[in-house]
Amino acid sequence: MIIPILRLKDVLLTSIQVDLTDQEALDFQADVLRMVSETEAGGIVIDITALDVVDSFMARVLNDTARIVRILGAEVVLSGMQPMVALALIEMGRELVGVETALNLDQGLERLQRLIQERTSGHGRPD
Amino acid sequence: MTPSDDLEAKLALLEWKLEERIKELDCIHSITDLVEQPGISLEEILQGIVALVLPAWQYPEVACARAIVEGQEFGTENFRETTWKQVSDIVVRGERIGTLEVYYLEEKPESDEGPFLNEERMLLNTIAERLGRIIERKQAEEALRKVHDELERRVEERTAELTKANETLRQQSQAIMELSTPVIKLWDEIVLLPLVGVIDTPRAQQMMERLLQSIVETESRVAIIDVTGVSVIDTSVAQHVLKTVSAARMLGADVIITGFSPDAAQTLTRLGVDLSAMRTRGTLWTGIVEAFDLIGLQVVPRLEEGRR
Amino acid sequence: MADLTKIRVVLENSRDVVIARGAGREVARQLGFGPADQTRLATAISELARNVIQYAREGVCLVTDESNGHRISIKVVVEDHGPGISDIERAMEYGFSTGGGLGAGLPGAKRLVHEFDIESQPGHTRVTIAMSRPRV
Numbered sequence: 042m043i044i045p046i047l048r049l050k051d052v053l054l055t056s057i058q059v060d061l062t063d064q065e066a067l068d069f070q071a072d073v074l075r076m077v078s079e080t081e082a083g084g085i086v087i088d089i090t091a092l093d094v095v096d097s098f099m100a101r102v103l104n105d106t107a108r109i110v111r112i113l114g115a116e117v118v119l120s121g122m123q124p125m126v127a128l129a130l131i132e133m134g135r136e137l138v139g140v141e142t143a144l145n146l147d148q149g150l151e152r153l154q155r156l157i158q159e160r161t162s163g164h165g166r167p168d
Numbered sequence: 169m170t171p172s173d174d175l176e177a178k179l180a181l182l183e184w185k186l187e188e189r190i191k192e193l194d195c196i197h198s199i200t201d202l203v204e205q206p207g208i209s210l211e212e213i214l215q216g217i218v219a220l221v222l223p224a225w226q227y228p229e230v231a232c233a234r235a236i237v238e239g240q241e242f243g244t245e246n247f248r249e250t251t252w253k254q255v256s257d258i259v260v261r262g263e264r265i266g267t268l269e270v271y272y273l274e275e276k277p278e279s280d281e282g283p284f285l286n287e288e289r290m291l292l293n294t295i296a297e298r299l300g301r302i303i304e305r306k307q308a309e310e311a312l313r314k315v316h317d318e319l320e321r322r323v324e325e326r327t328a329e330l331t332k333a334n335e336t337l338r339q340q341s342q343a344i345m346e347l348s349t350p351v352i353k354l355w356d357e358i359v360l361l362p363l364v365g366v367i368d369t370p371r372a373q374q375m376m377e378r379l380l381q382s383i384v385e386t387e388s389r390v391a392i393i394d395v396t397g398v399s400v401i402d403t404s405v406a407q408h409v410l411k412t413v414s415a416a417r418m419l420g421a422d423v424i425i426t427g428f429s430p431d432a433a434q435t436l437t438r439l440g441v442d443l444s445a446m447r448t449r450g451t452l453w454t455g456i457v458e459a460f461d462l463i464g465l466q467v468v469p470r471l472e473e474g475r476r
Numbered sequence: 477m478a479d480l481t482k483i484r485v486v487l488e489n490s491r492d493v494v495i496a497r498g499a500g501r502e503v504a505r506q507l508g509f510g511p512a513d514q515t516r517l518a519t520a521i522s523e524l525a526r527n528v529i530q531y532a533r534e535g536v537c538l539v540t541d542e543s544n545g546h547r548i549s550i551k552v553v554v555e556d557h558g559p560g561i562s563d564i565e566r567a568m569e570y571g572f573s574t575g576g577g578l579g580a581g582l583p584g585a586k587r588l589v590h591e592f593d594i595e596s597q598p599g600h601t602r603v604t605i606a607m608s609r610p611r612v
Contacts (some may be wrong), residue, residue, distance in 0.1 A: 096584075
């Protein structure tokens with residue numbers, strides 16, 4: 042299972058369209074990190090509209106991915122999370138700390154651009 | 169004829185008469201047994217009686233019988249009309265509804281009533297009279313059963329109606345529950361959920377799920393939950409609101425809670441609910457202003473001509 | 477339509493985790509549970525099934541319809557013959573993990589469902605979860 046990661050000017054765009062096994066999720070994480078460092082993109086939007094389950098493992102993968110991407114000097118926005126997925130995650134006690142989110146791909150790209158601007162103009166968050 | 173001959177003849181006559189009486193009694197007993205069989209129908213009784221009467225007659229081997237009740241005939245297997253017949257009316261509530269008849273299939277010596285005995289006449293009348301009472305009772309039973317069936321049918325009908333009404337009521341209460349949680353699209357990218365009345369946990373849960381779904385459907389960046397109209401906000405409801413705020417943030421939207429009364433805010437804080445984690449505003453009005461601000465809009469007066 | 481009163485999924489690899497949670501969601505949907513409950517159940521099954529793959533390598537997941545005239549109910553039993561959980565109390569603590577996970581699996585699953593029961597001894601672990609709602 043290879044999830045395509047597209048390049049759009051200085052940002053990357055990817056959409057998880059199928060339910061991933063744990064290994065596929067880890068492979069995806071590796072692909073994202075490799076693409077971010079190879080392309081020196083300013084950031085990436087990961088669209089998860091199609092995911093109808095995000096359990097603690099997937100939450101951790103998404104969380105870790107975002108953290109590492111930030112360490113690599115880029116930004117991450119997660120878009121399109123299903124409302125009931127968010128609810129289940131909150132009920133489980135999982136917060137996606139440190140992951141920026143947006144309702145859809147459009148708002149995600151917009152948000153990513155703003156985050157990149159803030160970072161380059163030195164107004165980034167202290168973490 | 170000697171006196172002893174005379175005595176013997178009298179004795180034989182008595183014995184014969186006694187035997188006839190016994191046959192009659194047997195007949196009446198077997199009719200009683202037949203009638204008392206549980207669940208037996210009137211048709212079965214009539215068919216049974218015509219067979220039971222024959223042994224009580226003087227020449228049963230050449231006898232046949234028939235009952236006619238309201239035009240319906242019940243005859244013995246060998247039944248055939250002849251000229252030697254004995255007939256008795258069956259009367260129910262003073263009305264003649266049929267006849268009970270015994271026939272001899274061949275000629276027999278002349279007796280009290282043709283070839284028949286007076287005793288046989290009396291027995292036939294007795295049985296016909298009993299038959300009248302039996303029919304009367306069966307008809308009453310039948311009427312009673314009809315009333316009972318009708319009652320049962322009505323009870324069933326009523327039960328079905330009630331079940332249906334119950335179902336309708338339940339659907340209505342579901343509809344009301346949904347109606348009472350309207351999510352309003354206030355502006356492009358702003359939705360409003362005004363909470364009104366008493367909110368219990370199931371309702372709170374349902375409303376919060378709806379709000380999250382509406383946020384995604386309308387692609388709203390800001391959701392306002394106005395609690396001005398809520399009579400009591402307990403910890404459980406507050407937890408649902410808190411949970412929704414967190415979930416909405418996870419989706420990428422902000423939630424503003426407006427209209428907490430000072431009392432409610434104080435009580436919830438005392439109960440350990442951390443309201444500082446929420447974006448709260450005193451009134452719906454200030455909440456809307458903040459919502460506009462969050463999506464980068466602001467309300468300004470229109471520039472009209474002639475206005476200074 | 478398949479008989480949905482009982483569905484059994486054999487758990488042998490991580491693909492089966494995906495299958496098991498999908499089965500749970502589908503049964504819940506057919507029984508009339510709303511989208512939130514469907515997601516809660518699927519997520520809880522995912523956590524439990526992953527534990528089986530991770531710690532016991534293989535096991536089974538059994539989804540059963542337990543509805544009656546008044547309530548819709550669904551029961552899920554996840555069972556394995558692995559080493560077992562030595563300290564259930566600690567395993568149920570949020571953030572505790574021996575497998576390098578987040579430690580949110582078991583306690584997280586418990587928070588998502590209405591009933592949660594766990595029995596474990598070396599060679600047999602069984603987790604039972606259930607959800608129930610009044611019929612509407």
